[in-house]
Amino acid sequence: MRNPIRIALSAILILGLLAGCGSNVTLDTPTIPTPLIVKIPASVGLRLPVEFQHYVHDEEIIGREQWSIDLGNSNAALFTQLFGFMFEKVTLVSADENPADLPIDVLIEPSIEAFEFSVPNQSKTDAFAVWIRYRIKVFDQQGTEVANWPVSAYGKSQKASISGSQALQRAAILAMRDAAALMIMKLDEATGIGSMAAARAGNGPVPESEQEQPSDIE
Amino acid sequence: MILNKRIFWNPMLAVGALVLTGCITSRVEDSRINSTGIKSGEGVVVMAKSYHLGNETEEDYIQCVERGLERGSSGLRVIPHRQFVDSLFPWFEPRTAPSETKHLPQLMDSPGVVERIAEQKVRYIIWLDGDTERVAGGGSLSCAAGPGGGGCFGFAWWQNQADYEAAVWDLNELEAAGTVTTDVSGTSFMPALVIPIPLIARAQANACKSLAQQLQQFIVGDEGDDSA
Structure with missing residues (x-):
């Protein structure tokens, strides 16, 4: 007769091993410190796509483990906070609202184009790394696309004294913070939002040079 | 009984204390470009160069x-x-942090930067570059366990190299004060005859201690009157 305790222990061990083959990471809502910048004098609308509210990245590292990274609402929270710091006025615009009916200079619509990560087994280092590529589209009040800017961000965190899941979570947050830093430094230059707002405020036409799409500037 | 235990364990501990470290060789150097010194209340920040x-x-x-x-x-x-x-934020992020002292004047012109540095009384930024790597290793060690017990047999060794450089920037003068470097090589051994005995050479810890001591001397430096 088989020992039931032994069977139970074996079952627990097998379940434990199976559980070890997959990792789930859920990001806490990140915050960025108040940046030392002068706000851009513009009133912007921010339209966040559905994926920003709940972005999940699933990936199986061949022969090793399954990772599921739930960014949740973190991107929406980050962009809302960031643009609040960057612009004088930010209005959240829902998908069914017409920007022409709103008192805004431009409409900004960010999206996630790609999310990638590496674990120590792949990089042969002690670090987790995350790459996120966002795309920032800017529309004028008539709904015409006036800028289209890709933002590539990178974050890296060592495993040292924290678990793999925590290190990956930290790497993702650092990548989002990296994106925020890049947007603070370059968004206005890459998209011309400030000069468009200034032209609208002066009721003057937007200069020809500012109507060009500064595409693929990083 | 307690006395007997003491007699047995004390020599073991003494031997253990003598042999429980591996072999370490270390070198610390500094190179001064400008004079240093730190006033009471002033502080330093230790940062890693950007990944x-x-x-x-x-x-x-x-x-x-x-x-x-x-x-x-x-x-x-x-x-x-x-x-x-x-x-x-965002001036010292991995993407935006100044990589050379020639970028400091422009950074200081950015809104709020001088004030924040002054509030925290930061006199020096120390930029660390380098890491600890396993550069060699060998030997063979195997362990087995059975119903009657278990044990290990064999010998393994590995060598870690810890190379770090600390560049010291003076935020009062907006220029480099100099660098301190440390190179530590540590070889660890693990012989096993039933029980493995790790003889660990803590290369990184040694590199940390030697670099910190040298940095203290470097920064307190040659302006004795100003020293904290």
């Missing part, structure tokens, strides 16, 4: 150097690096 530039300095090494700088009679006031980076 965007391929630097791999470990977070725990930074924290170790921070603690090392605070220790002793020449202990410095250390502002935690994360607090400093947050207070100056």
Whole structure:
């Protein structure tokens, strides 16, 4: 007769091993410190796509483990906070609202184009790394696309004294913070939002040079 | 019974204390460009050079150097690096941090930067570059376990190399004060005859201690009247 305790222990061990083959990471809502910048004098609308509210990245590292990274609402929270710091006025615009009916200079619509990560087994280092590529589209009040800017961000965190899941979570947050830093430094230059707002405020036409799409500037 | 145990264990502990470290060779050098010195109340920040530039300095090494700088009679006031980076967001992010002192004047012209640095009384930024790597290893060690017990047999060794450079920037003068470098090589051994006995050479810890001590001396430096 088989020992039931032994069977139970074996079952627990097998379940434990199976559980070890997959990792789930859920990001806490990140915050960025108040940046030392002068706000851009513009009133912007921010339209966040559905994926920003709940972005999940699933990936199986061949022969090793399954990772599921739930960014949740973190991107929406980050962009809302960031643009609040960057612009004088930010209005959240829902998908069914017409920007022409709103008192805004431009409409900004960010999206996630790609999310990638590496674990120590792949990089042969002690670090987790995350790459996120966002795309920032800017529309004028008539709904015409006036800028289209890709933002590539990178974050890296060592495993040292924290678990793999925590290190990956930290790497993702650092990548989002990296994106925020890049947007603070370059968004206005890459998209011309400030000069468009200034032209609208002066009721003057937007200069020809500012109507060009500064595409693929990083 | 207690007395017997003491007689048995004390020599074991003594032998253990003698042999429980591997072999370490270390070298510390500094190169001074400008005179240094630190006034009472002034502090330093220890930062890793950006990983965007391929630097791999470990977070725990930074924290170790921070603690090392605070220790002793020449202990410095250390502002935690994360607090400093947050207070100056986004100017000291891995992507945006100045990579050379020639970028400092432009950075200081940015709104609020001078004020935040002054509030925290940061006199020096110490930029760490480098890492600890396993550069060699060998031997063979195998372990087995059975119903009657288990054990290990064999011999393994490995060599870690800890190479770090600390560049010291003077925020009062907006120029480099100099560099301190440390190279530590540590070879660890693990012989096993039933029980494995690790003889660990702590290369990174040694590199941290020696770098922190040398940095303290370097910064307190040659302006004795100003020293904290």
